Amino acid sequence: MATHAPTHAPAGHGHHGEVKPLWYWWKRAIVGTMVGTVFAFAVMFFFRWAFGFDELYKGQPYAAAIATFASLGFVIGIGNFDWWWRYLRGKHVDYEDHSLHGARTFRDYFRVNTDHKVIGVQYLLVVLFFFVLGGIFAMLVRWELAAPGHTIADGETYNGYFSVHATLMIFLFVIPAFAGLANYILPIMIGAKDMAFPRLNALSLWLLIPAGVMLSVSPLFGAFSSGWTAYPPLALQGTTGQTLFNVGVQFAGASSIATALNFLVSIATMRAPGMTVWRMPLLVWANATTSVLVVFGTPFIAGSQFMTMFDRIAGTNFFNAGQGGDVVMYQHVFWFYSHPAVYIMILPGFGIISEVIATFSRKPLFGYRALAFSTVAIAVLGFGVWAHHMYVSGMADWLRVPMMITTIIIAVPTGVKVFSWLGTIWNGKLHLKTPMVWALGFISTFVIGGLSGVFLGTLPIDIQLHDTYFIVAHIHYVFFGGSVFTIFAGIYYWFPKMTGRMYNEKLGLVHFWLTWIGFNATFFPMHWLGIQGMPRRVADYDPRFADLNLFISLASLGMVAGTAVFFYNFIYSWARGPRAPWNPWRSRTMEWLVSSPPSLFNFDAQPQVVGGPYQYGIPGARHAVVFAGEEIGGGELTETERRTILVVASETVASATLLDEIRERAHEGVWRFTFVVPAEGREHRAAERRMQLALAVLAAEGVDASGTVTDGSPILAVQRVLAEEPAQEIMIATYPTGTSRWMAQDVIDRIRKISDLAVTRVVVTPDDARRPVTSDAVRQVAVIANDTLGSRGLLQAIQERADERPLNAVVLCPLSLDGPGWTDEAERVRQEAAERARVTIGQLERAGIPVRGEVIDRGPVEAARIARDDFAADVVLVCSFRGRDHADDVLPGVERAAGGAEVEHVVVDAEAPTAPAGS
């Protein structure tokens, strides 16, 4: 899997704190969870004992306390509070400590991380996991409903299925999926280095995990079976599952509130210079608005669940009708959050759709301000409509008509949005890439959900349709056809940015069509079922609905198939997809002005916003520009205008000195390197090999480099390359003056003259030019040979392997001396062998293959051990002449001694040794 290996980190953002291994944090998390459990048990026991309760052990109070404190223990143990704890104790804290920032390997995704990009990916992985889990519960629901009567579950278990399905999908998928996407994209979109509160951001993510676990495991402890709305008094009857819901929602809600505050502060204070509110992309508008809804609304559901929980564990009577509680009050408090929650689950989706539609229509958004205002209008009105869920609940009758009026007023801004999107695609240049297809699919399904919403908002119609399958159809047209479609549009749209890889377009479309057809076939018939009289939330139903329910259950498999295609595409493309460019969609917003994936702190230099975000079709219009610092020449930074350094080098091209110099320049983040290797009449192939090795080393480190080998002098070569591709700087690597032929020919001044560019010289000593470079991209190949040294066959064998993949060769010559090593005879054998080895080494050097050599007194097996231990060989070549070898005796021993290295036997045909020409 690709990771966010930053290609560079701007100065001043080094890692300060010690980076601890992954296992350390998880060990702490496990200990924290256990300590929390024991602590909760002890406190509860002490409390009940001290106050003289009759029942010392009573299930639900203990369950509530343990769920709460074990979760807190986990969150503390995994390390969210370490920095704050040091701060609270007055210890020295490093405000610039970025040791928890960024991901270098995939392991960094499994610990507390303060990088908004890593958190965004963590969010997406967590929510996709719960999407699958919630989907499994949905399939259990459809299985049960495939036939009337009890199919797989009794009433209680079935009630658990749909309750957990809804809860996971709402609290662990849709809401945090938007938080995750925005976490990744939004700070870059506003030109910031990170969110305002990175540590709080990490905490938001980790609070979600205990919430998800609590809600998921509730079926194991006496299902949570009162529906996601959890109306008392039914909710007061539930068992441990219900308690886990009460507590789990608190954690999910706390996570939501923390993220929302973070977004609000980030958007308010961290926008790049020039980004006025009317230059904010609509995703930013949407998230700002949604965050306000979350901050104001979520405390209400927290309150409603706390009151329910206290009724259940502490004997309060908030909602206990028999004891003076008010049942309808719960519904008011609950819906005062949960109706705005509907907008929390769709407004960010509207933002995503606006981005996607503008980009792929190549047109400015039709009525940008109307779209922004309608977002705000929906949010404000959203707080005045909650009781439309309660037309038949027994609340005050007079409240119904005002609520109906506010509800249908909301339909107006929602309609404005849909019409504005249509106005945007009209007359555009539509590119039907996967994100766009999802966006258009979203319009086709969401319009049905919106219109059925008007039915439900209309009081007398709702009296008929309330609590029927019509509601199930409506909620899925809004949440699946609405929110989930926008989430997929967003995932495909930003996949290249987040992973640095392109997804597979064909599979994306297959995913869409399977889902779209499966979705409509599943949920459209439910409208009819509802009007005809099938109640929601029933395990059994009137047999006259049997055929249609079976059809629906089968149709839902289409969505399962689509999701499977999605996950295949997602995982395969992330690991193996083609590399993504900076801006594959030619979009205008700021996240596309940085590399894919972006560097550790997103921007190489401060971006400047100079116009609106959707100025397509206006010549010369820009949304933002990023200017490089003066020290690297100023000028605007974009991928197409990424600056090029020509690197001119011949025998020195793969030297550590030159590569170090290139690495240092690459850390500035804006350079690409074009190698120019003049062969100057000598062997072309050798120059090619040296260059390929250098390119492989740089590619493995994420440096953007390419190159060509040319015939003729360096001056001609530079001229030819500059004619095709402009460059901003030239770097020339030579041997020291005196040794260097190029310096004698005054090459540097001549190139400076013909190119009129800045030329820097890198001096490489001959020793350094010969010394092999160590890198993961270069194989270490040990050549164990004695008689065959110097033969053409051996040389060819090594060259072939070097052409497959760059390698460093180590020539090891085992003498297999029988007698003592100090005799004259031994010395003579040694000298001869060394001479042969020198021949091969010289040949390899001339062939452009870095090589070292050693003569060993002992046998091939010992040589293999040395290859492994001293040279970390990846491949061991055992060479012998055809016919006169005893390789079969030796090979097993060599294989054992070589450890994990690959052992190959190279058979060379006997011939006259080539003329010695080595140094």
Place this chain on the structure above:
Amino acid sequence: MRRHAPALALLMLVIGGLTAAVVLLIDWFPIQAAEQAERIDHLMWYLVISSGAIYVIVISVLLYSVWRFRAKPGDESDGPPNHGNTSLEVAWTVLPAILLGVMAVWAYLVVDRNEALAADREVIEVTAWQFAWEFRYPEAGVTSGDLRVPVGRQIDLQMRSVDVIHDLWVPEWRVKHDVVPGMTNRLIVNPTRVGTYPLICMELCGVGHAAMRSRAIVMEPDDYEAWLRNAQREVREEPTPPPAERGRGEDADGGVPPPPPAITDEPDQPVIPPTGPGSAGE
């Protein structure tokens, strides 16, 4: 726009035809068995037609754009930089608002009429518990597991729950109301059609929710009287105490919410003990 109009209009006709077929060929509504049902269905048709029209417009424009404005392969140019059109935007804000305004007034009138109390109405007390219904005819002193009502007379259901929230619905009547513990909820219906209809609990009430069904039997007035007299006689022969005898809430007239019933010292104990899993989550 002008050159697109004929093709777009044709597409709208096709999609409009398909939508109309879905609306007209499928039998969407259950039979109407009450005055309330007729009024609600009229409003429903208004909604179906106006939202159908909006749906057809949206989908036609969407499909037409996908077909007509798709970029040619290799076309990297941008569309016209059109930022909006004020009159069009005003139109698509105001027109739906007018449609919705009409709907709101109509909906108010429907509800007002549907809930208007007749001077002469049959009061029936409904008691719901996990997971059964009981209907009591206070004047006759009769109880029944089915809701039997006379046709052509307004029925006034006074509903109470002894445990959790239930909800009484007869799809053919188009009326529904929650039955909330601690309150007396009222449901008004004027049955117009003799027959037997399902009476369904619509609010999730626990493990037996799906099975909490009964029948609404609408009878000719004579048959109804006969049944009532017959049942009365049976009660006199072997008197059984009515279940869940508790203080009745005052009648609530108009839009004023009824005050919660006085809480008696006697705990709310249903005659049939709750069969749910565990009684109080402990």
